[in-house]
Amino acid sequence: MSLLSEPDLGTPAKDGPATVSLEIDGLSVTVPEGTSIMRAAALGGVEIPKLCATDSLEAFGSCRLCLVEIDGRKGTPASCTTPVAPGMKVRTQTPRLEKLRQGVMELYISDHPLDCLTCSANGDCELQDMSGVVGLRQVRYGYEGENHLDAPKDASNPYFDFDASKCIVCSRCVRACDEVQGTFALTIEGRGFESKVSPGAGELFMDSECVSCGACVQACPTATLQEKSVVDLGMPSRTVLTTCAYCGVGCSFKAELRGDELVRMVPYKDGGANEGHSCVKGRFAFGYATHPDRKLNPMMRESIDDEWREVDWDSAIAYVATKMREIQARHGAGAIGGITSSRCTNEEVYVVQKMVRAAFGNNNVDTCARVCHSPTGYGLKQTFGTSAGTQDFKSIAKSDVIVVIGANPTDGHPVFASRMKRRLREGAQLIVIDPRRIDLVRTPHIEARHHLQLAPGTNVAVINAMAHVVVTEGIVEQSFVRERCEEYEEWAEFIARPEHSPEATEEITGVPAEELRAAARLYATAGNSAIYYGLGVTEHSQGSTMVMGMANLAMATGNIGRDGVGVNPLRGQNNVQGSCDMGSFPHELSGYRHISDDAVRSVFEDLWGRELLAEPGLRIPNMFDAAIHGTFRGLFVQGEDIAQSDPNTNHVTAALRAMDLVVVQDLFLNETAKFAHVFLPGTSFLEKDGTFTNAERRINRVRPVMAPKPGKHEWQVACEIAQAMGYPMEYSHPREIMAEIAAVTPTFAGVSFEKLDKLGSVQWPCNDKAPEGTPIMHVDGFVRGKGRFVQTPFVPTRERSTRKFPLILTTGRILSQYNVGAQTRRTKNVAWHPEDVLEIHPHDAEVRGISDGDEVTLSSRVGETTLHAVISDRMPVGVVYTTFHHPVTGANVVTTENSDWATNCPEYKVTAVQVGLQNPVPHLNHEALSIPALAD
Numbered sequence: 048m049s050l051l052s053e054p055d056l057g058t059p060a061k062d063g064p065a066t067v068s069l070e071i072d073g074l075s076v077t078v079p080e081g082t083s084i085m086r087a088a089a090l091g092g093v094e095i096p097k098l099c100a101t102d103s104l105e106a107f108g109s110c111r112l113c114l115v116e117i118d119g120r121k122g123t124p125a126s127c128t129t130p131v132a133p134g135m136k137v138r139t140q141t142p143r144l145e146k147l148r149q150g151v152m153e154l155y156i157s158d159h160p161l162d163c164l165t166c167s168a169n170g171d172c173e174l175q176d177m178s179g180v181v182g183l184r185q186v187r188y189g190y191e192g193e194n195h196l197d198a199p200k201d202a203s204n205p206y207f208d209f210d211a212s213k214c215i216v217c218s219r220c221v222r223a224c225d226e227v228q229g230t231f232a233l234t235i236e237g238r239g240f241e242s243k244v245s246p247g248a249g250e251l252f253m254d255s256e257c258v259s260c261g262a263c264v265q266a267c268p269t270a271t272l273q274e275k276s277v278v279d280l281g282m283p284s285r286t287v288l289t290t291c292a293y294c295g296v297g298c299s300f301k302a303e304l305r306g307d308e309l310v311r312m313v314p315y316k317d318g319g320a321n322e323g324h325s326c327v328k329g330r331f332a333f334g335y336a337t338h339p340d341r342k343l344n345p346m347m348r349e350s351i352d353d354e355w356r357e358v359d360w361d362s363a364i365a366y367v368a369t370k371m372r373e374i375q376a377r378h379g380a381g382a383i384g385g386i387t388s389s390r391c392t393n394e395e396v397y398v399v400q401k402m403v404r405a406a407f408g409n410n411n412v413d414t415c416a417r418v419c420h421s422p423t424g425y426g427l428k429q430t431f432g433t434s435a436g437t438q439d440f441k442s443i444a445k446s447d448v449i450v451v452i453g454a455n456p457t458d459g460h461p462v463f464a465s466r467m468k469r470r471l472r473e474g475a476q477l478i479v480i481d482p483r484r485i486d487l488v489r490t491p492h493i494e495a496r497h498h499l500q501l502a503p504g505t506n507v508a509v510i511n512a513m514a515h516v517v518v519t520e521g522i523v524e525q526s527f528v529r530e531r532c533e534e535y536e537e538w539a540e541f542i543a544r545p546e547h548s549p550e551a552t553e554e555i556t557g558v559p560a561e562e563l564r565a566a567a568r569l570y571a572t573a574g575n576s577a578i579y580y581g582l583g584v585t586e587h588s589q590g591s592t593m594v595m596g597m598a599n600l601a602m603a604t605g606n607i608g609r610d611g612v613g614v615n616p617l618r619g620q621n622n623v624q625g626s627c628d629m630g631s632f633p634h635e636l637s638g639y640r641h642i643s644d645d646a647v648r649s650v651f652e653d654l655w656g657r658e659l660l661a662e663p664g665l666r667i668p669n670m671f672d673a674a675i676h677g678t679f680r681g682l683f684v685q686g687e688d689i690a691q692s693d694p695n696t697n698h699v700t701a702a703l704r705a706m707d708l709v710v711v712q713d714l715f716l717n718e719t720a721k722f723a724h725v726f727l728p729g730t731s732f733l734e735k736d737g738t739f740t741n742a743e744r745r746i747n748r749v750r751p752v753m754a755p756k757p758g759k760h761e762w763q764v765a766c767e768i769a770q771a772m773g774y775p776m777e778y779s780h781p782r783e784i785m786a787e788i789a790a791v792t793p794t795f796a797g798v799s800f801e802k803l804d805k806l807g808s809v810q811w812p813c814n815d816k817a818p819e820g821t822p823i824m825h826v827d828g829f830v831r832g833k834g835r836f837v838q839t840p841f842v843p844t845r846e847r848s849t850r851k852f853p854l855i856l857t858t859g860r861i862l863s864q865y866n867v868g869a870q871t872r873r874t875k876n877v878a879w880h881p882e883d884v885l886e887i888h889p890h891d892a893e894v895r896g897i898s899d900g901d902e903v904t905l906s907s908r909v910g911e912t913t914l915h916a917v918i919s920d921r922m923p924v925g926v927v928y929t930t931f932h933h934p935v936t937g938a939n940v941v942t943t944e945n946s947d948w949a950t951n952c953p954e955y956k957v958t959a960v961q962v963g964l965q966n967p968v969p970h971l972n973h974e975a976l977s978i979p980a981l982a983d
């Protein structure tokens with residue numbers, strides 16, 4: 048076992064109140080009922096040799112190394128598969144056991160290449176360790192007989208190798224893939240001597256169902272499955288505990304280094320969000336941090352048509368400050384603003400919004416959450432009183448029904464998806480509400496009970512119809528509603544109207560009424576029902592309405608305030624929750640308190656020594672509009688590629704072009720930097736020191752693995768710009784920024800770096816009432832007092848399919864890539880997704896003469912792009928789908944400026960488009976292209 052490994056107790060923990068006492072090697076041990084003898088021994092300080100057992104997997108009992116003797120029992124049972132019993136007397140070391148174990152090891156070693164000294168796992172190999180532990184001194188059987196020493200190596204995966212010659216067929220990899228990841232990509236093929244691990248029938252890993260999560264690599268006790276980085280660089284020698292910077296799951300990792308070089312990321316067993324699991328991005332896709340494309344020096348240019356020239360930090364900061372002040376002098380204090388990034392730490396985001404409010408002297412600060420989860424903020428605040436998911440991830444283990452709406456967890460939130468799949472395999476029921484047949488609908492050992500394949504843009508009609516069923520069929524949780532909620536009567540009268548019935552809405556939504564009724568009944572009556580949702584809910588013109596619709600349904604059925612239930616946004620970016628919490632919206636200070644509230648404002652004014660405007664500032668789309676009108680002329684953009692990620696790219700770039708000063712802080716010269724005058728190099732997560740807050744409100748520490756490559760931390764840069772503009776802002780360490788956040792934000796009052804270092808993580812609210820945080824919200828009452836039912840009339844989107852644009856485009860993500868791909872495109876993850884493609888239904892393809900792989904034109908009323916077509920029946924007829932990970936595709940060139948009525952979150956999920964062959968064949972039947980509009 049490597050020096051960096053965490054203790055392995057052999058089999059998973061059992062919990063429960065009942066305990067059992069027994070004696071192991073004369074030591075008295077008391078453990079929870081159901082615990083294995085192996086684990087009980089380990090807890091008592093006695094290590095029993097093992098190979099096929101590890102505490103992240105259920106015991107399997109194949110290697111026969113962990114045999115023990117038990118008084119009064121015949122034979123030598125395996126300690127990993129034998130549960131403890133009261134009064135048991137166990138012996139783990141006897142001459143008989145020693146001999147048996149040596150015999151087992153002899154057999155293993157006689158079929159194993161003895162190249163330990165040059166093996167990449169030298170020092171981190173359990174086979175090597177066990178040879179020593181059992182006292183193996185000789186191997187009587189030579190290599191003359193049949194063996195596997197020439198078994199072929201599979202190096203097809205870009206991140207790990209499979210060297211079958213070293214496999215001991217312990218099945219840990221197979222079980223990790225099944226139990227932990229839930230992909231079932233591996234099997235043990237053959238029997239006896241012939242048995243071998245196989246990723247599908249004779250396939251290579253890269254051709255198999257494998258999603259490269261690395262769980263099998265982590266579980267493998269030998270060098271059979273091994274990270275290529277370990278083979279190339281050698282065993283790591285030190286470790287730093289930190290947090291993944293990709294998605295909102297917020298997995299904890301041990302960054303393992305050799306000297307200053309990062310060798311591998313190992314998911315941390317005690318990580319609250321991931322409990323030792325990871326996905327391909329967090330575990331393997333960190334190479335972008337040292338990619339040669341990274342810019343490490345500040346750069347400037349007078350005009351965006353000039354070449355960049357490198358400058359020192361002082362010159363860049365002085366230029367930004369002077370130019371921002373000049374713009375304000377000429378065009379007014381409100382002519383400048385800033386955008387914070389959900390990729391950055393809470394501390395980095397907090398100082399940027401403070402820079403805008405206190406140094407710029409206006410509230411023109413917004414965040415990239417504007418384009419993803421701003422409707423969550425609005426909708427959950429209106430109904431529950433605060434903008435956050437209600438549960439911790441663990442809660443799903445208690446769910447009886449899981450509803451997934453407009454989310455694709457296996458691609459977008461893979462580690463949480465693995466938890467979800469585990470619960471579904473245990474028997475929970477699944478309802479998927481999505482126009483696209485996402486993988487979860489049918490995946491090994493899981494089948495959705497209902498897939499409501501609605502037409503894009505009709506979420507609200509579907510959720511209203513579900514609530515209609517609950518109210519009109521009398522399955523409302525009356526006591527919950529009576530005691531915990533308000534405005535129910537008015538809402539119930541509204542929702543019971545005939546126009547909300549499944550039958551009345553069937554034509555609009557495309558969801559068969561009977562199926563919708565069955566799904567609603569299941570949700571309302573099956574015990575604990577939980578809703579998990581994603582951008583397929585929020586990125587609509589009625590995103591906020593839909594969030595309130597889901598909250599209404601959860602309250603009406605009493606599915607709030609305990610384990611296994613709730614309404615939970617699956618946040619996209621690593622710190623989207625945190626960037627919202629930190630006061631990044633123009634109308635809200637940290638902790639979601641309105642800027643117009645005098646009492647709240649005065650807390651900040653006292654501490655910051657500046658008077659703050661009571662009026663909300665500009666949102667991102669308003670900034671763009673104002674830039675085009677000439678009234679907004681200076682923008683600081685922290686780590687967000689708005690030119691690629693925001694809708695209607697042509698409008699965004701026109702706005703950027705119109706400004707006098709665009710400052711971009713990022714790792715790479717991104718698409719937005721093409722329109723920038725100043726580029727400030729940012730830091731990767733490996734250099735950051737601070738905190739991220741994940742989708743379950745969990746505040747995790749991000750610890751620096753290396754010094755900031757540009758020579759400055761991002762929070763220092765914001766402070767220096769503020770100072771250069773005449774506003775003193777200084778901290779000596781990010782822990783001081785967190786201390787300030789805690790001082791001004793009631794929900795963070797109990798948070799400190801010291802506490803996070805001690806507890807690992809906490810979920811806000813964390814304050815005097817909940818000093819160790821709050822895993823589940825609204826337990827005894829809602830944050831706003833009573834949960835509020837809000838009427839949610841369905842208003843069809845203005846974006847309709849027409850004769851000219853007969854298809855509806857909807858967008859999403861893929862597992863191996865991340866958002867605009869700035870990071871993942873600079874890693875070996877491109878092996879899986881070298882380009883964005885357009886998924887199109889066979890019928891829609893056929894009438895357009897499109898074949899699989901053809902280059903097609905995708906056009907909407909605002910723009911046009913080209914992609915390759917993939918024929919797929921995942922979408923219904925009339926709906927096409929693409930991702931937006933590659934700038935060359937420019938998928939957002941076609942998305943429109945339609946947006947959520949309450950928050951301006953763009954309507955990415957519904958765009959009327961036409962698709963045509965790049966070079967149409969002459970016989971194409973153009974008449975057939977006019978398909979009846981879907982959303983009418």
Ligand code: SF4
Nearest residue numbers: 224257258260261263
């Ligand atoms: S990497 Fe993950 S998905 Fe692939 S075989 Fe291993 S455990 Fe299964």
Ligand code: SF4
Nearest residue numbers: 214215217218220267
């Ligand atoms: S690949 Fe590793 S984990 Fe899988 S059976 Fe072989 S030795 Fe065990």
Ligand code: SF4
Nearest residue numbers: 291293294298326329
């Ligand atoms: S699930 Fe998300 S947070 Fe976890 S490793 Fe993958 S990308 Fe990182």
Ligand code: FES
Nearest residue numbers: 108110111113127
């Ligand atoms: S560790 Fe118990 S049988 Fe392998």
